[in-house]
Amino acid sequence: MANYDAVLGTDELALNEFVRTVYDAAHDRLLKGTVPVSLPPLTVTAIEYDIASAPVVALRPSALVRQHREEQLRQLAGLTDQDIVAGAAAESRASFELTVDRLVAVVHYAGDPEPTQIEASVRAGLQLIVVSGGVMTPDLVTLTINIPDNPDLAEIVNRGLGPELIRLIEQNFLFPIQIPPIGLGNLQVASPVVATGDGRLLATTSVLPEQPDPAPLAGGWPDGTVFVAVLPKVLNGLLNEATAGQEITGHWEKRFDFFLFSITLKADFRARISEISIELVPGQKGQLHGAARVDVDVHFWAKNLTSFSATGVARPTVHATAAVNAANEVTVDLDSIDAISFDLDFKGVPAILDNLLETIVNGMAPLIIAAVRGEVAKLPPQPVTQIPELPIVLDGTTLVVTLKNVALTTLTTPDGKPCLAATGGAAVQVNPQTVKHTLVRAA
16 A cells, blocks of 8 residues: 555646636737747748647656656666666656647748748647655656648747747746645655646655655546545644643642541642544544543642552543635644543552542542643644645736635545545636636535
């Protein structure tokens, strides 16, 4: 079973709706123009271009990228063909392809002869790379322009227009896309691992020191949406980290009357919550339950008596709720801790109190239980992960990608891991407000 604790993912349907929105917003200013060309001994002086159809993304490892990596590896000495093929496949695991069905180009020549108008298509191989701090950004690896039945003209256009298209795509579309790392509250996480296939793109991470594996791509994931899913292990880690710093203390005292005298027994107690382990409640979105451990240490003393101590361990049940707040932040809140029952193990008890231990326990237990529950109630909701806005600046226009109508659900991954998932429809807003388009949403 692959090792990972959280997954950020999308599919072709959601991604291509986003690409279409960007295309609509940017076409007239960024996706048409004229490129001066100097290709001696040819007489071509300029190529006009118009990307006349929206690009379409295919989320599967790109054959173009794999071939490019193979060519690079063949330049290195000492590698066998098997090494090269395996290495290229591994290096193209996070790649995908982008195609443009209609590129209209007009080739101009010196001396003002009649220009040549052609229709071509574009095929590009890209890769989602992980840079400093776990930020993910797309990288254009290779691009080719195809002109059916005219390979000579295709070569001219590739030489003259290809570099300009690469520059245009990189500077105006790819470089601005900086996908924040997958954060898991205060937990330290590994850099993400990205994979594409079966029409999906998945980025996985794990809590350090573990390192993530790619998640299985086939089946089991939300369709037509962007989502982030976390395993209960993450929620347990966050809740245990939050309760580790809690100071649960209290004081108790009780007067005991004997035949000729009385004793006022006093005690200070300290309790600690640990080993919280919650699981998803089937069919109850956002509801979790499980167990925890409560350790209690008590110090007793009274005038003219030797001090003594007691320890106890309880295994209560716990209930928690996950939610999405107004900032699209997934949180988990420890709602309650119930069925706190423990026996105190006494040490060094003065003989005069031997027959009063049950009374002491019955008197102290409600106070300890109330103190534990009171501290749990004070614990604020713990941030799990942020579903961030993604601003993309295109030639002075900012496109802001957010998730709308975010909802929590539960899912089981293709390799059998239960997850809490936040899913929603990506909404793209353009500032200035020239285009607003909402992507398909899957609940």
